[in-house]
Amino acid sequence: MNEEYDPELDLLKQCRLGPEFEPDAARRIDSMIDKKRRQRFVMFPQQWIERLSGARHIATYRVALRVLQRHGQCRGRPFPLPNNIEGVNRWAKSMALSELEQLGLIRVERRVRKSPLVAVVAPS
Structure with a gap:
């Protein structure tokens, strides 16, 4: 060429x-x-701080932080809460959800062989 x-x-x-x-x-x-x-952050309402003062387990605080984070991501709609919370096993998560429910902060719909659906009752 x-x-x-x-x-x-x-x-x-x-x-x-x-x-x-x-x-x-x-x-x-x-x-x-x-x-x-x-850019992710969690807004922790004063009402939650006051009610969580009666919590008995550290897992409750960890689950509460994750619940508020997911609540913001899902824009107030109920959301499934999987077991991938750092420092909390599935049994502690279940106990923490029960405790948060007793404190009147969330509503939990437990489902067979699925992650529970969580709805925040008092976001602020």
Whole structure:
């Protein structure tokens, strides 16, 4: 093949950024996810603080934080509460939900072989 020298193409190749300057799509997506994770917070109402002063177990506080977090994410609708609460096993979660229900903060619908549906009664 006969290749002719094209000065414009050569100039264009010189202006092209190398692979070290190209943005990595995966890195951008990860940074967006990290920003969303950093923006999460939980508003803990004063009424909950007062009522939880009578709680007997630390798992109740941990579950209460997760319940309020999920309540905000679900915008007030009832939501399933799975067992992936850090530092709380499934038995402690069940006990904590019962205690929160006795304190009048939530309503729980227990379902067979499914995560319980939780509805916040007194969000503020």
